[in-house]
Amino acid sequence: MSVIKSKYSKKQEMVSMFANALANPARVAILEMLANQSCCYHGDLSDELPIAKSTLSQHLTVLKKAGLIQGEINPPKTKYCINRENWGLAKGLLLGFFDTKIDSYSCD
Numbered sequence: 001m002s003v004i005k006s007k008y009s010k011k012q013e014m015v016s017m018f019a020n021a022l023a024n025p026a027r028v029a030i031l032e033m034l035a036n037q038s039c040c041y042h043g044d045l046s047d048e049l050p051i052a053k054s055t056l057s058q059h060l061t062v063l064k065k066a067g068l069i070q071g072e073i074n075p076p077k078t079k080y081c082i083n084r085e086n087w088g089l090a091k092g093l094l095l096g097f098f099d100t101k102i103d104s105y106s107c108d
Contacts (some may be wrong), residue, residue, distance in 0.1 A: 015097050018090040021066035026051055027059045031068060031082070036081040040071060 006013065022028055029049060034041055045060075047052045060080070063069045067086035071079040 007053055011093065013094050014089070015093050018068070018094060021063055024059065024062075026055070027063055029062060030056075030059060034069060034080055034082050035087075037081075040079050042079050044071065046076060 008016075022031075030045065033045070033107060044053075046056050049056060051092065053060070060069065064071075067083055068090060069080055070083045071081050
């Protein structure tokens with residue numbers, strides 16, 4: 001059985017994964033809210049955010065799959081935390097991506 005090799009580097013795949021997780025304003029709002037907590041959030045985030053519970057669940061799943069949050073996302077157990085290790089990794093990768101030198105030519 002052959003293994004299909006990705007055409008993209010691990011770094012490129014990770015930047016894409018984190019950027020995709022940030023590509024929705026509801027997910028950005030969730031992350032901002034959780035980042036401002038002194039400890040894990042216990043409760044129903046749908047009480048805090050103007051989105052339906054089913055939509056919230058989908059957004060939490062995307063954020064958890066990207067590794068930006070951790071915890072229980074299945075009621076009745078609700079506990080959400082920023083995954084600090086992956087948060088730092090995402091920050092470094094995204095800052096590094098935007099620090100990439102671009103050519104100084106003009107497209108005009």
